[in-house]
Amino acid sequence: MTEIPASIEPSLSALRAAFPARFEAAPTEQALRDENAKILGKKGELTAILSQMRTVPPEARKAIGEQVNALKQAVEAAFEARLRSLARAKREQDLSAPPFDLTLPGRPPAPAGHPHPISIVRDEIVDVLVSLGFAVHDGPEVELEENNFTKLGFPPDHPATDMQDSFWVDVAGAPPGERRTLLRTHTSNVQIRAMTTHAPPMAFIAPGPTYRRDDDATHSPMFHQIECFLIDRHVTMANLKGVLAEFAERFFGAGTPVRLRPSYFPFVEPGAEVDVGCPFCKQPNGTRAGCSVCKRTGWIEILGCGMIHPVVFESCGIDPEQWTGFAFGMGIERVAMVRYGIPDLRLLFENDPRFLAQF
């Protein structure tokens, strides 16, 4: 066995003996890394020891080299172990630190926006009817008398127009003449618009603002309606009931009953008003107990409907012997008030932030 020079052996032994304690003593990752660098770095102790290799006789170098490598590996292993243990200790410290104060308010990702309840309800109604096969049709809010009344079969100077007290308007720059204009009193003008631009069959809905000269707890001069009409070869009143029943089922919930009461609107015949079972006093067995919302009747009126009057077809150039159709028009405010239990129509138009934030 070759003799190892006395200057290297003690140094190696000393380092071998000392490094575990030195690593253990390092309190932080940085201190550990510093200590590691002192030993293994370019100017570190092991490098310094190696620099004495030239003093070692060549035959002994192999053995020394093996020792140095073994030491180097031991140091590296100890460093890694100590590093892990420090990381673990840090993790333990983090995990055992005092808990977060979860009673502090939550931080919203962004301020929440709220659609108006009228919009929510309108979009829902639209979606239900679209899913049943209807397409959406626009119509103007300022309308010619002929599209709002005349072609819908409102006789001139007839009390039927009292049902829809109108806002008559002057349009700046309109050519002078006998064409009277008004704010549409219902979305039924879209029936005329569609029938004079499309050939049947057609299946449309038309949501939008409408205007009548009324202002009290249950009427606003501006309100919203949605029109729905189907024209085809053999449309029947049974079809109207079928669509209404399906709508009630999907919009108001399974098992919602629908009732038609005969009524009168000049542009439909037979005409009806439609009630749905009150959603507020529904009993587990499906009956209605009666409550303040439905005025103890168990029913809530939501719309007017009927079979499109032949006079409407005739005024739009459609042959009523060939085509029949139904139409209904629903007040969106009314449905929104029922849906959300809103007691006063005026709340819908004050747009108080505390109101809007509820939807």
Next chain:
Amino acid sequence: MKASLRWLRELCPQLPDDAAALAARLTAAGLEVEGTEAFGAGTEACVVARVVSARPHPSRDGLRLVVVDRGGREQEVVCGAPNVPDPGGLVVLAPLGAHLPAKGMTIERRTIAGTVSEGMLCSEAELGLGDDGSGLLVLPAGVAAPGAALTHALPGARDTIFEIGLTPNRPDGLGHLGLAREAAALFEVPFPPPSPTRGADATDGGEKHVSVSIEDAERCPHYGFAVLVGARIAPSPLAVRWRLSSLGVRPISNVVDVTNLVMLELGHPMHAFDLARVRGGKIVVRRARAGEAMRTLDGVDRTLHDDDLVICDGEGPVALAGVMGGGDSEISASTTRVLLECAYFDPRGIRRAARRHGLHTESSHRFERGVDWGDTRHALERAASLVSTLAGATLAGRTHLEEARSLSRASVTLRCERVGALLGAEVSRSDVGAILGRLGFERQGARDGADTWLAPSFRPDVSRPVDLVEEVARVRGFDAIPATLPAIRPSRDAAPRASLARRARAAGVSMGLSEAISSAFVSRPDLHAVGAPAPAVSLRNPMSEEQSVMRTSLLPGLLRVLGHARRHGEGGVRVFSVGALFLASAGSLPDERLAFAALLAGERPAWLTKPQPVDVWDAKGLLEGLVQRMLHREDTVRLVSAAAPPPPAFHPRGAASVEVDGKVVGSLGPLHPDVADAFELGDGPVMVVQLDLDALDAVGARPVRFAPLPRFPASARDLAVVVRDGVPGGDVERAVREAAGELAEQVALFDRFVGGGVPAGHASLALHVVYRAPDRTLTDAEVDARHAEVVAAVQKRFGATLRA
């Protein structure tokens, strides 16, 4: 229309006495019973009492102690009425425990001025039988024995009154006869046709008293009249008074009450003239001359229009035909000769006249819906008979009916399969026939599966086959129609506006705004205050000046919303509206442009730190977010400082017009403080964003296309430069982007700092630049070199100094 159950059953005794059943059946057939009320509910416990004696109260003026016989026993009652009848007179006693709903009181033992009273003698008003509360209700002698229940002695004191919401197509329901006929058809019970009792035999002919000529046959096809002589004007009997009261009509005098009774019974308005005051003994029905004057019964002097139809005597108008009588010819206490008028006027003309004069009377209400022209003579005879009975008058001759134009009943042919085809329910021809027959239609002929029906004169609403289908449907009940979902052949959406509005709403909500729906009616000054275009649509009959034109800007509506919120202590307002603006166009209708507007006010949301008020960069961020959500073109948003002078709605320091992809689509900025004052908004900044959605839509959404994800790492460098205050941050950012060239994946200005070590009049801007190449990993040297060029460029261009 109010209807008496008792009267309906007098006209058709086989109708059920069950008010709820009757109401339900009428409602199910389209005559909606909206309410039911008890008339004379307070009379239930009351008894007929005979005055035995009366003496003044010992200590209290105005009170008397009245001893009454209430059937086998006498009782002393304290009474304050001025008209206690002499002994023997009959009055009404409300005994202890009687409840009088009209006064909301229950009779209790009371001590009045030291005297115990165990009951009350009642007035009509206290019993809920009429308006008269001036004295005791004194019953006619011999009506009943003392102690009899009042409702037994006078059954008319008790009734059930329906409030029926009649649709305008059913004038036949405006009389009890028509309602009874309808109810009989619905309950399938026989309906006895009424048979008027003729008055006393004629003395002389009515034509000796008055001559009638119709000058406008178009407007007055029929004019019937009757003359009654020897009338004694007096109050009507109690039963008549109570019946009128129960139906909301004030009793006046026997003759006038008769005209009202007949109107309520037959639905046919009538008018009674004092013949002594019909000058010249003649009646002329003609159009008024423009500017002609008359005073109507309500005491109003009216200037007539040449479209008004008037009833004239020898000298001038005495009634506005079918609407209201004249004040000079009305029945008075001294009237002895009565002219009863019962006519058929053209509905449309009556409606025009009534609206022109702002009058809506029981008469015009019926005429404009169309009264039963076939019933004129019957109505006259009925009225003449009643006047004879109630006022002791004698019919002079007979009733007269002038027919200037003949009217005819509608003849309608109905193919039977039409019923089933429209309803979607099988109805047999015999069922159709039975229903129409019960409703008063007469079958004229039948051929090849089609029946021809003659409509009764009281159904002016029926003229087409579909009208008959409706009759069948409503009498059978809509419950008899099945519910069958149709197979719908699809249409294509024709609603660019509805879908655009929906997208805009969704974008607004996703940006943390709440939707406000405010009125489209605004005032001219409000539009002027925000610098909106002058209104193009003005209302002829607005609810108020504040709501007299249609908006050309959404801003006034939103500012009102903010004002309301602030007045209620809600300062944090983030709202938007989507709706049409009504702008001038070349055609008959305005240009309805879809617009979006948003307001930000109050504080920006913050978390556990001092919140800051919103500023114009919130508005800018909102705008960019909206454009991103709607068009995916946020990178093309440009704010162009508004030209001088800036739009009046905005604070001049922050006003900008908004361009997307080079097209102007809206405006943005802080609200001008003067505008805030005009809308009384108080202090605090308000940010506004306005978008023309149609213009935005015209720019169009950029199609979304996938971009490959980067494969090589990025290197980031920051840079802080100090520039003069006037240097726009956006220019620095753009300069950095240009200098960094194609290697700059992202340039972001992330800090602006003023004060501290930064010299006065200068600001420190910090930018973050991310360098990346698509095809290789950039070396540090490469990035450092490019970044150095960026620094140099910024220094050179803005005279900026690098900040340590």
